[in-house]
Amino acid sequence: MSNIEDKEIFNDFIEEALDHLDGIEDDLLSIEEAGVNFNEEIVNKVFRAVHTIKGGAGYLGLKSVEELAHNSENVMAKIRAMELIPTPGIISTLLDAMDTLSTLINRHESSNEIDISSNLSSLKAICLGDAPQENSNPENNNIEKKTSPVPVSSESATMISTDDKPASENNPVLISSSAADLLLKVEPSVMDAFFEQGSFLYVLQYNLLNDSESTGKDHTEILEELKETGDVLATNIDEDVSVELIKENGCPLFVLFAAILEKDLMENFFDINPDQIQLITPDDLEQAALPPSPLPRQAQPVESGPDSTPSVLTETVAVKTMEKPNRTPLKDSLAKAEQKPDNLRVNVRLLDSLMTLAGELVLTRNQLVQAVSSRKVTGIDNISQRLNLVTSELQEAIMSTRMQPVGNVFNKFKRIVRDFSKNLGKKINLIVEGEEVELDKTIIESIGDPLTHLVRNSIDHGIEMPEERIAAQKPETGILRITAYHEGGQVMIAIEDDGAGINIERVKEKVLTMGLRESASLDELSDKEIANLIFLPGMSTAKEITDISGRGVGMDVVNTNISKVGGTVNIDTTPGKGSMITIKLPLTLAIIPSLIISVQKERYAIPQVNMVELVRIPAAKVKERIEKIGSAIVMRLRGELLPLIKLTDALGIEDRYYASDDTGEQFPDKRTLTEDRRQAPVDKIVRQVDTESIVSDPEKRAFIPDRRTSPMSAYNILVVSVGDYHYGLIVDQVLDSEEIVVKPVGTHLRDCECYAGASVQGDGKVALILDIIGISKIMNLRTVSKSVQEQAQKRAESKIVKDTQSFLLVCNAPDEQIAIPLDLISRIELCKIKDIKITGGRKNIQYRGGPLPLFSLDEVADVGSPKTDSPTCYIIVFSISGKEVGIIMSEIIDIIRGTYIIDEMTHKQPGIMGSTIINEEITLLADLYGVIDTIMPEWTKALKSKIKEDSPGNILVVEDSPFFLHQVVSFLSEIGYKPLTATDGVQGLEVLNREKIDIVLTDIEMPNMNGLEMTRKIRADERFKNLPIIAVTSLAGDAAEKEGRDAGINDYLVKLDREKIISCVKKYLV
């Protein structure tokens, strides 16, 4: 234990030492890489670093640290002196020592109790030339051989044994000094005198036979040399004994030597191996004094030694083994380790600029105070401008102090890759790019573990064994590439390997056996989506659990940890080629984009990373869309049930009042439960707009109508998603999106799970930041994996797929619902009515640099005209003959998807295709083509140009819905074709066999035989191998389209897209 109380010095030392150690690891690895041709400068750097640590530790009384550093230094010194070649084995030992060193330093308070003997012994072994791996120093082998003939070897063992030496039978360290004891006769008092002077006492052993050959010195010369530096107290061979006699006997020379040199210096100084030096401490002397030693004369090979000492040996060994258990095991004490001070190193230049800015700020303040106190308005503009400038600069500078290069994290991967690849016997080349990319300190700290995990995964599961790689015709050495770069204001980190990639089938298998997904739902997923399933809890595809990874925990933890700092993880994998994991991270955590919402007049912020979409359920729809299951509220969202949480419930706020936006008045809120509302009469004349799927994207947000005239009636739902949680949050109002500065809350509020922090709003008030995970925990929400499972099951049950159509429901006048096929619409714009100009009798609006012609349904059909009293209207943009045109609509009601029976008769008129019942209301089906055709016949001329009489071409239209069948047939007939029809695949095939058909237009979803099956049958027939088959269907997904093309469909077209269908038919028939 240290007796230095000053914590500051300690902290400084620790910080500096850890800093050094950080660098050392890197340097050692580069030394290893360079091998024999290592850069001397780097070795020196490591040497100096270790030396500094040793010095500091010595001063602070950290004995273990000092000793370990000291021994490492010795090895480094040998490398520096070219006596040792830095083999991987040696470097490994050094790296281990550095690891232990940093553990010791981190736990400096109990460092002296940590067992470092294994590190010490391997370091010492290296110093002795006993390199752990292939021996780099040929001399060392000789030493062992040389020492073996010496009669006094291990069995006579040590009496004067130094404590730090491991007792090992074949280790030359054990060259007995008991033999010397027999031979060297010294008065204890003499030795004591030397101890008092602070000298060290050594027993030096020279094997004269060999040593004198190699060094060319005989024993007299050796003694001469020694005497120059210290005092020779005794030897076993007198100086006058002839060299020849010694050679005959092959006997060693023992010298009892006193000097002020430390042991390692002795080695260097006298060019003698450490195993030939034994340090004698006063304690040793006491022990040695116990057995009465016989006093032989000279140059006698030892005989009596072996008998006299064994008892002592066993004693010392026993003592040693007793000591060991008392030492604190490393792991236990790690837990007790004191947290090291959280400091940050800041570039002095940056600090200087901060000082300058602070000075500027003070000056500006003075100016401002002066101006205000003297009521001088002139110049105040300048001051405010300056203040603005200084503040932003100051903010930027301060933020940059928190930024650190990702290299800090990347650097440790060199070591990890090296160690693990070696462990696993894989060959891996690590390429690191973009180390200079900077991230906030907090993020840097929290991505270390997830990244390490991913790197380990790549090494363990990704990159194959060299043999496998060769078999797969890949280079033996795998490449692991870690890259960091900026993209779109975020930092991307990619971990890429050229290994085996993720085995999609195995992931599927695993997902199924774990019961995480139903097989039906898996089939709908793309390979990429399946690869991303490994982030589900409990997934690990490793065949067997290895030391490094594959414990079945991991990827989900990676995902959770990354999303905690607002990042996302994504996997791209190609079987056999490798995989790439991309992590997207925000630059800083301190400022995050978020959405400001309010409940009960209180404002809260929700980080935008957690947002999926905003859904507003109008009063009229609450009844259908929101349901109660037991006490839980759920919402129907695109056919799925989304759990809903009322923010007021989550926060425990009473629904006391709501605030009217217009008056700011507070009204007592009568609604308490959903049921009440569902029975309430739908009395609203103005229909609420349901803006489905308005994503948190500023461009699209323009669509959100400011329609809060009756907040009582509508539900604002934020669909949020974090990790495994996915739910809707009911709030009173959605206010704005803002970049907020995140601030921590006080200790008293740390236990509140529902808040992630706080931020100060523009008006100086505090808005708390909601914690999406915390809220779901409070409300006892299950994780999504479970509910998805249920949903998948449901979907499987209702597998009877019908031909569905998507419509946009709009209206101009009340009680008049109009549906427009969604697939035909390019986009929807919100515009101000006053921007609509009438030129040349035609309405148009300036849009994207050109006029956009506008029409309205009432120009051709007998329907209500768009309202003029509201300031805004919607423009449904679609294209016809390559032109973009817009239809004006007052309101957008909803987007619906379903199977509808369409009545072509009752409401048929120009601009109206027919009618159907949607949401229990008669809905007119707008005919966009018809509108344009009626008003601007010349625009559609190109489409109507009749085909030449002589080449009609026979068209077969297969379609089960009479409405769509009629539509297609009618517009094909209009331009001169005479299509044949069939209502399902079976009929279609019949017609095909009967008549000569040049092209087939078919629906996909049909009874009896669907379009795909029919296509397959047609293709199977040799006659129809080249018959063009065009699918005319509702918008299909990419997967369905791929399936269709695989079956043999030539083209995919959208139902009711007259223009495309005609041009396509023409194309194939020419």
Added chain:
Amino acid sequence: MINIANESLDMELALFQIGDMLCGLDTRHVQEINHNFKITPVHRAPEYVRGVINLRGEIVTVIDLHQKFSMPPSEDNDGIQVVFVRYENECIGLLVDNIHDVVSANHFDISTPPSNVDGISGAFINGVYRMEKELVIVLDLDELLKK
């Protein structure tokens, strides 16, 4: 923190009213006293937490001493006076009813708390300072803010 016996003879006490009690706090702990704050309520927080306020960029937890002393919470939101104290490197606001004065108190005049003080649990009291006319309850900040 407040260990009277070991301090110099005089200590400065900031006096304020909580309910009908006159309380004092060692000024060394007091950072500032301010008023006119809009307090943002924090739901699901401990009962004694009134909310948070923004004190020049720092989010400060405001603690209602009424609640701590098991008195009915103070209703008046406009005339709020907040004593800001430093506690374990954090700024915490104490909601009080009225700010009085700062007095210099000789520690001989501060006696150990009587065990039967009304309405206040003895743990929060460090001592009672005897002024000429009134008694001042010297609060123990550590106990008061301990979680």
